[in-house]
Amino acid sequence: MPSSTAEPVTAAASFGTLDPTARLxxxxxxxxxxxxxxxxxxxxxxxxxxxxxxxxxxxxxxxxxxxxxxxxxQALFGPGTRPVLDGFGQLGAILLALRTGRMLGVGGPHRDGRGSPADRAHPPHADPREGRAVAVVGAVSFLLPLTAGVLCGLLLAPRLPHGRGPLALALFLGCALGVTAVPVLVRLLEETGLSGTPAGRIALGAAAVGDAAAWLVLAVALAVGGALTPGGLWLTGAGVLVLVPLLKWRPPAGAGRPADVSLLVAGCALAAGASAALGLHQLVGALVLGVLWGRRRPDPGPGAAAVGVLADKVLLPCFFLGFGQRIGLGAPAWTPAFAGLVLGLLAVAVAAKVVAGAACGALCGLAAPQWLRLGVLMNARGITEIVVLTVGYDAGLIDRTLLTALTLVALATTAMAGPALRLLDRLRPLPAAELPALP
Structure with missing residues (x-):
């Protein structure tokens, strides 16, 4: 007879005995x-x-x-399921980069078939002054947070573990504070009706400029920290030389057909793999392919919608899950020193981004309601910073403490954007009529 003193089998233990496919x-x-x-x-x-x-x-x-x-x-997200979920997540990240590049290639979300009717009624102005504003805002809103982050990194280096060296830590921290999340920004522009405004157009273009610069700085940080060999750095430079001419290529007018989903995913995987082989991050290849796709066919077609649903609803949650497994938010993390680290980084991140974006918008001739919103929009970091943090942590540039602190900064700055824009709607509302372009 079985012993009456045997311990009851818990639900989690029973779950752990299931077939690996069922557990997945x-x-x-x-x-x-x-x-x-x-x-x-x-x-x-x-x-x-x-x-x-x-x-x-x-x-x-x-x-x-x-x-x-x-x-x-352990039963849900242990070694039996994590590798497969991580693979789903990496595919979701490169599909997100593909869609982000396509939005940039067609000129913004109002050309993506997803904006409001009011947004689509205001096509982007072919105004060279807006182009100059994009360059200025993009450069300054990345360089100012980059400088502030580098200084913070040099100050924090004696107090935090940095297996790759203080300079690599400082460069990485500057990169992490300097990014703006293009996907989150696109969603904010759609939901707030700012897509057709100068502030919205400039913010989207400037975010793309800043994110491109962030990947270059990240490559330098990896090289300085020894995570990227000199040969790999040369391959990165060669990859940039190959990709830049592609970004300048424009297809004949009207070229292109609606893309099949399987071809899109296969092409995205090939582009991501090629950029990784050249020494670049895999997301760079997917982003470039998206830009070329957007230029070839501005009308999205059914392929874009299918890829968007697959990435947003199924694959990206898997990417977030893989990232969340790296975070340590247990009770030992909540010390006064850790709270001070989070608050200090948050203050630097918000001040640098908002001031840079708003000041440059004002200097470029935007009215006060516009440049105020521009500063708020540039402060949203979201998934782009999460991707950067994943690369830095996996390369050993930061430890789990700094990873957790910067994750909280990314969440906080993303959460601030919506309420701040609604507050501006009450305090400094936009005119009811269409706003003029840059004076």
Missing amino acids: LFALAALLLLCRAAGALARRIGQPPVLAELAIAVLLGPGLLGALLPQAH
Whole structure:
């Protein structure tokens, strides 16, 4: 007879005995349902769903779910399921880069078929003054936070572990504080109706300029820290020389047909793999392919919608989950020193981005309601900083403490944007009529 003193089998233990495929499917279902519910809640309180999905990923990490329910965490997101979910997440990240590049290639979200009717009624102005404003805002709104981040990194280096050296840490911190999330920015422009305004157009172009610069600085930080060999750095330079002419290429008018989803995903994978082989990050190749796709066919077609649904609803939550497993938000993390680190980095990040964007907008001739909004828009970091942080952490440029602190900064700056824009709508409303272009 079985012993009456045998311990009862817990639900988590029973779950762990399931077939690996069944555990993977249950884990994926749990993740997607939680993200769906959190996204709906975020919309109700005026926040982008991506913010809620990031929060869910952090909650499911080892610092919270792993600390409270270690058996459930191990059963759902342990070694049997994590590699596959991480693979889904990497595919989601490169598809996001593809879509972001396509939006830049066609000139913004109002050409993407996703903006409001009011947005699509105001096509982008072919005004060279806006082009100059994009260059100025993009450069200054990246260089000022970059400089502030480098100084913070040099000050923090004696107090934080930095296995790759203080200079690599400083460059990486400047890069992380200097980015603006183009995908989050696009969503903000759509939801606030700013896509057709000078502030919206300039913010989108400037964010693209800043993010391109951020990848270059990240490559330098990896090289300085020894994570990228001199040969790899030369390959990166060669890759840039190959990709830049492609970005200048424009196809004949009317060229292109609606792309098949399988061809889009296959082409994206090839472009990402090629850029990784050249020493660049895989997202760079997907971004360049997206720009070329947008220039070849501004009308999105069914392929863009299908890729968007696949990336947004299924694959990106897996990417966030993989990132969340790296975060440590357990009780030991919450010390006065850690809180001071988060608040200090947050203050520097917000001040540098908002001041740079708003001041440059004012100097370029925007009216006060426009340049105020421009400063707020440039401060949203979101998923772009999450991707940068993932690369830096995996390369050993930062430890888990700084990774967690910068993640909280990314979440906070993304959450600030919506409420700040609504506050400006009350304090400095935009004119009811169409706003003029730059004077």
